[in-house]
Amino acid sequence: MRIQKTFTLEESVLAVVERTKGDRSASERVNALLKRALELERRDELEREAALFYAGAGQKDRQEERAFQKASLRSLKRD
Numbered sequence: 276m277r278i279q280k281t282f283t284l285e286e287s288v289l290a291v292v293e294r295t296k297g298d299r300s301a302s303e304r305v306n307a308l309l310k311r312a313l314e315l316e317r318r319d320e321l322e323r324e325a326a327l328f329y330a331g332a333g334q335k336d337r338q339e340e341r342a343f344q345k346a347s348l349r350s351l352k353r354d
Contacts, residue, residue, distance in 0.1 A: 284292070289301075296304040 292301050292304050292308070
């Protein structure tokens with residue numbers, strides 16, 4: 276579904292859109308650029324969330340991980 280909206284673009288941006296639109300209309304080119312920008316923005320946000328998640332791994336988590344690894348090795352040695 277397409278809805279006609281009006282936005283103001285800087286002249287330099289409009290010039291690039293006109294120059295790079297190829298066989299498509301300027302609207303189609305702008306839509307493609309906006310979709311790409313929104314996807315990049317979404318990926319950036321996911322990266323920030325992942326960085327925050329992994330930054331939250333504290334010393335206690337690491338100690339528990341090492342203890343689990345040592346217990347696993349002891350278990351494997353018994354087998």
